[in-house]
Amino acid sequence: MNESQHVSSQFDEDMARLRVRVSRMGGLVETQISAAMNAYSSGEVAVVKGIVETDHEINELEKAIDDDCAHVIARRQPTASDLRLVLGISKIVTDLERMGDEAKKIAKGVRRIHENGQDLAQFGAGVRHMAEAVLGMARRSLDAFARLDTGQAAGVIDADHEVDVEFKSIIRQLITHMMEDPRTITTAIDIITIARAIERIGDHAKNVSEQVVYVVEGRDIRHTKEKTA
Amino acid sequence: MNESQHVSSQFDEDMARLRVRVSRMGGLVETQISAAMNAYSSGEVAVVKGIVETDHEINELEKAIDDDCAHVIARRQPTASDLRLVLGISKIVTDLERMGDEAKKIAKGVRRIHENGQDLAQFGAGVRHMAEAVLGMARRSLDAFARLDTGQAAGVIDADHEVDVEFKSIIRQLITHMMEDPRTITTAIDIITIARAIERIGDHAKNVSEQVVYVVEGRDIRHTKEKTA
Known part of the structure; x- marks a missing residue:
């Protein structure tokens, strides 16, 4: 094994460990x-405590992975696509951590609504539909990263627009509802917070997918109109 | 000049250019x-178009700086504090770009309120106070980065909690107001969006400041309770 192969195999090992993390x-x-x-769909708030606790674990993983990225760069001095993979991971973990934060916000919002003794049923369908779409985006963006699949990443990026449209429609419905029955205002504000958190998770899934394209193709497609052109 | 000095001076040049950007x-x-x-304080919405346009420039700078960071790492293979500076910049530009997005959200919210012919005056003072605090945090975080001043960074991190408290108080006031006079609901929802954007800018200023501590001291203080301990 020559020097270059040796470095390469150490790099591969480091990267395999990083990707597992x-x-x-x-x-x-x-x-x-x-x-x-x-929790939102069922009104079961017992899980909220666990969600808040697991968020700490996610935060610690963000820091551990960023630390790993810095060490891999310093020790292995990767270039080209190897470097893009490390830098892409460093961006992706920021988005993953924020997705975790938004999940925590949803959980806390559900608990507030429950504590106020309010009923969620009337706003359930719209928010649940958006939530399912966004959960699918999150899953597909992670899968796109695991398999470095730019086709799947492109699908996630395309899906984000629809979520934004749904979010705006939910806000409009809630405003109408609040005006008709001001007693629902407190709950409606919590539901807006929850809907916004869901919408933000979609944004972060899009960001993860954009990094997949960067890692694989070296193209930075952030802030472009025709993402998948 | 030996090889190591030569590399070091090229790195310094690259970094000086990066920091200017x-x-x-x-x-x-x-x-x-x-x-x-x-625009929020004055109700002058003519500037909103310019704010939206300048946001594109900020987005392009984010991409250019990230590209520079990748090139500096690949060419100069920095380690230790030099590497932390490059990786810190790569994190900071993400936060700067999002601060720009939040500024755009504020501007668009002001325009919506104006188009609906609503008056902002009654909610002015609280939001303006929070806005001034957050603008100060943004300035000090950028100054802390420019001078790699961890003391100033610690001040920004400490200030964030107060902004969060102010934000919650504004939301409570707005909810009370909406309940008393449901005709104000549409405007109140826009003001909540604006207040949330201001609060988020504070979060990003805190993130920038945490990166300053990482760059200077090599300590990752994200997600810790005692940030400045």
């Missing part, structure tokens, strides 16, 4: 989003 | 926040 973090985030949304 | 991006973001808040 990112997968673990992604899996946790996905579970958190799913648990928060189940 | 970050300063330029930071200056633009600061101007955007300030302009959006002036």
Whole structure:
């Protein structure tokens, strides 16, 4: 084995370990989003405490992965696509951590609504539909990263627009509802907070997918109109 | 000049250029926040178009700086504090770009309120106070980065809690107001969006400051309770 092969195999080992950690973090985030949304649908708030606790674990993984990224760069001095993979991971973990934060916000919003003794049923369908779409985006973005699949990443990026439209429609419905029955205002504000958190998770899934394209193709497609052109 | 000095001076040149670009991006973001808040205070919506246009420039700077970071790592293979500076910049530009997005949200919210012919005066004082605090945090975080001043960074991190408290108080006031006079609901929802954007800018200023501590001291203080301990 020559020097270059030696370095390369150490790099591969480091990267395999890093990717396992990112997968673990992604899996946790996905579970958190799913648990928060189940709490919303069922009104079961017992899970909220667990969601808040697991968020700490996600935060620690973010720091551990960023630390790993810095060490891999310093020790292995990767270039080209190897470097893009490390830098992409460093961006992706920021988005994953924020997705976790948004899941926590959803859970806390559900608990507030429950504590106020309010009923969610009347706003259930719209928010649940958006939540399912966004959970699917989160899953597909993580899968796109795990398999470095730019086709799947493109699908996630395309899906984000629809979520934004749904979010705006939910806000309009809630405003109409509040005006008709001002007693619902407090709950409606909590539901807006929850809907916004769901919408933000979609944004972060899009960001993760954009990083997949960067890692694989070296193209930075952030802030472009024709993402998948 | 030996090989190591030669590499070091090229690195210093690259980094000086990078830091100038970050300063330029930071200056633009600061101007955007300030302009959006002036629009809120004055009700002058003519500036909103300019704010939306300048946001594109900020987005392009984010991509250019990230590209520079990747090139500096690949070419100069920095380690230790040099590497932390590059990785810190790569995190900071993400926060700066999002601060720009929030400024754009504020500006668009002001325009919506104006188009609906509503008056902002009654909610002015609380939001303006929070806005001034957050603009100060944004400025000090950029200054802390420019001078790699961890003391100033710690001050920004400490200030964030107070902004969160102010934000919650504004939301409570708005809910009371909406219940008393449901005709104000549409405007109140826009003001909540604006207040939330201001609060988020504070979060990003805190994130920038945490990166300053990482760059200077190598300590990752994200997600810790005692940030400045």
